[in-house]
């Protein structure tokens with residue numbers, strides 16, 4: 001590893017903890033902005049004005065009522081003025097984005113500061129120059145942070161409004177394409193340049209094939225039941241997952257998303273039965289996009305390993 005050959009400057013634990021803490025704070029702040037987005041955007045409200053306020057009594061929040069995560073704990077989940085309950089989604093989203101940004105920093109950001117690291121992930125190509133390793137790591141850290149933020153936003157909007165806005169999925173597809181272009185360019189040794197035309201075909205296939213799966217299921221569902229099953233938003237979300245993750249991890253996140261949706265349906269049916277309600281399963285509306293987005297975030301770390309384990313198990317049995 002070339003970075004190992006560089007003059008190793010001993011970094012104290014504090015010097016490593018500071019950027020990790022900073023990543024967590026950035027994550028909390030981005031999670032907080034995501035909360036503004038998911039509460040105001042669906043109602044076509046201005047994102048900046050008026051200042052943050054209680055959604056029940058319109059009381060304008062003091063600065064200390066507006067600190068991500070901490071304020072929810074200080075206020076014990078209720079508005080100071082009218083004591084209305086604050087949704088658990090606020091701190092959950094802030095904590096989730098904070099956690100994801102920290103994990104991404106530890107995996108892809110910290111190796112930039114620590115010469116002689118081991119391979120940070122299975123998709124790390126180790127045989128290129130130190131300079132482009134840093135470009136690859138920085139692109140991966142910033143890119144995955146943006147990707148996961150978009151996915152948390154889509155998960156929240158689909159959960160609450162059954163809405164996967166084109167304004168997030170379509171730029172998401174283009175950004176995923178640029179992300180892989182930059183990463184693969186950084187990972188290409190000068191001696192063996194990439195042949196870009198096959199690369200382009202591969203990327204287009206990774207975008208179109210996962211979307212096509214949703215469209216085919218949608219068509220089949222319509223032919224059988226004459227009703228809309230999966231939405232077009234789900235197809236665009238799958239195209240976005242393909243653009244960022246590649247074809248096999250995107251398909252794995254589709255399978256994982258379906259399993260998560262089915263598990264959620266079973267939980268809802270069980271809760272319904274316990275309360276004496278008896279609704280047919282097909283009548284329960286479930287936000288598939290939420291579960292696809294969650295599966296997409298998991299896929300950043302699983303890298304299609306579930307499919308690989310399964311194939312290996314099939315080959316050896």
Ligand SMILES: [Zn+2]
Pocket residue numbers: 054055056057058059079080081082083084
């Ligand atoms: Zn209030």
